[in-house]
Amino acid sequence: MNIDQVANKMKRDLELAITDQIVDGSKVNKKGKLFLNGAEAKQSLIRSSKLINYVHEFVKHELIRNSVEESLIFPPLGQTNPEIKLTGMFKQKDQDVCVKPQGVLPERTLIGWGPMINSGLYCDYGRAYAERVLSINVRSQLSSLDKNSDTLFERMFAEALNLHELYPKIVMGEVYVIPVYEYDDQAMINNQVKFKSRRTNLEKYINFFYYLSGRDEQDLEEDKQKYERCALVIIDFRGDQAKVYKNTAELKARGLVRNDFEVELAELSTDKFIEDLLLIYNNRFPGSVAKFENQTRPL
Numbered sequence: 001m002n003i004d005q006v007a008n009k010m011k012r013d014l015e016l017a018i019t020d021q022i023v024d025g026s027k028v029n030k031k032g033k034l035f036l037n038g039a040e041a042k043q044s045l046i047r048s049s050k051l052i053n054y055v056h057e058f059v060k061h062e063l064i065r066n067s068v069e070e071s072l073i074f075p076p077l078g079q080t081n082p083e084i085k086l087t088g089m090f091k092q093k094d095q096d097v098c099v100k101p102q103g104v105l106p107e108r109t110l111i112g113w114g115p116m117i118n119s120g121l122y123c124d125y126g127r128a129y130a131e132r133v134l135s136i137n138v139r140s141q142l143s144s145l146d147k148n149s150d151t152l153f154e155r156m157f158a159e160a161l162n163l164h165e166l167y168p169k170i171v172m173g174e175v176y177v178i179p180v181y182e183y184d185d186q187a188m189i190n191n192q193v194k195f196k197s198r199r200t201n202l203e204k205y206i207n208f209f210y211y212l213s214g215r216d217e218q219d220l221e222e223d224k225q226k227y228e229r230c231a232l233v234i235i236d237f238r239g240d241q242a243k244v245y246k247n248t249a250e251l252k253a254r255g256l257v258r259n260d261f262e263v264e265l266a267e268l269s270t271d272k273f274i275e276d277l278l279l280i281y282n283n284r285f286p287g288s289v290a291k292f293e294n295q296t297r298p299l
Contacts (some may be wrong), residue, residue, distance in 0.1 A: 090163030101132035164224035
């Protein structure tokens with residue numbers, strides 16, 4: 001499975017929901033009622049998490065392709081649970097895709113730090129184990145990007161800080177999917193596939209994820225709001241086949257960013273996203289985790 005196949009599965013499911021009101025093979029919602037129109041069916045598809053689960057499975061396949069033992073990946077391949085719930089400085093949260101460490105045992109620990117102190121809550125793993133979990137979160141925003149961008153940015157800062165504040169060495173990755181053009185909500189009401197004329201501000205998103213990607217390996221007490229690596233998946237759904245942009249030159253050729261835009265999208269590509277995370281992981285925790293074969297070298 002590659003990222004282009006993921007994009008085309010997303011396009012297929014979205015447009016089948018819009019035109020035929022079919023979601024996961026059914027024309028009825030969870031209450032057994034027919035979808036009123038394409039807009040309602042599309043909303044049901046989004047809420048079902050089926051689209052984002054394609055990206056989850058892509059990440060798992062990439063881990064396996066890079067020699068991670070399948071038995072250490074959670075949720076397991078083809079499943080959506082169980083997820084690993086990590087306890088950070090401020091809150092507990094299920095992680096989308098994790099690789100569990102070897103050579104260290106989990107230790108259930110009463111939380112005695114941060115705002116959860118005296119809550120009676122427990123950390124299921126203990127600090128030594130949790131810090132060695134490789135955590136990758138996966139998200140998408142396919143509509144209302146302008147309205148939700150501030151919330152997205154604040155959430156990403158907060159979630160990295162939540163874990164890095166307690167576990168400075170934990171390796172975190174983030175995969176985020178956005179469209180070049182959003183599907184037109186009004187056309188969906190009439191079961192038509194059309195796109196809004198306003199283009200997503202791609203430069204804004206590229207700049208943001210570029211800033212958040214990469215921490216100073218020499219001083220892990222700094223940049224706790226950042227991720228070890230981010231991947232930004234930019235998809236144009238308008239053609240017969242979905243197009244995933246891999247570098248800034250492609251965007252410039254299509255007039256999607258300014259000609260003098262200097263940030264390189266290739267550094268946020270999924271192509272080496274997992275490989276980079278594993279290199280960072282094995283340099284931080286040499287020999288302490290799973291069989292990440294041939295994945296240790298200087299960064």
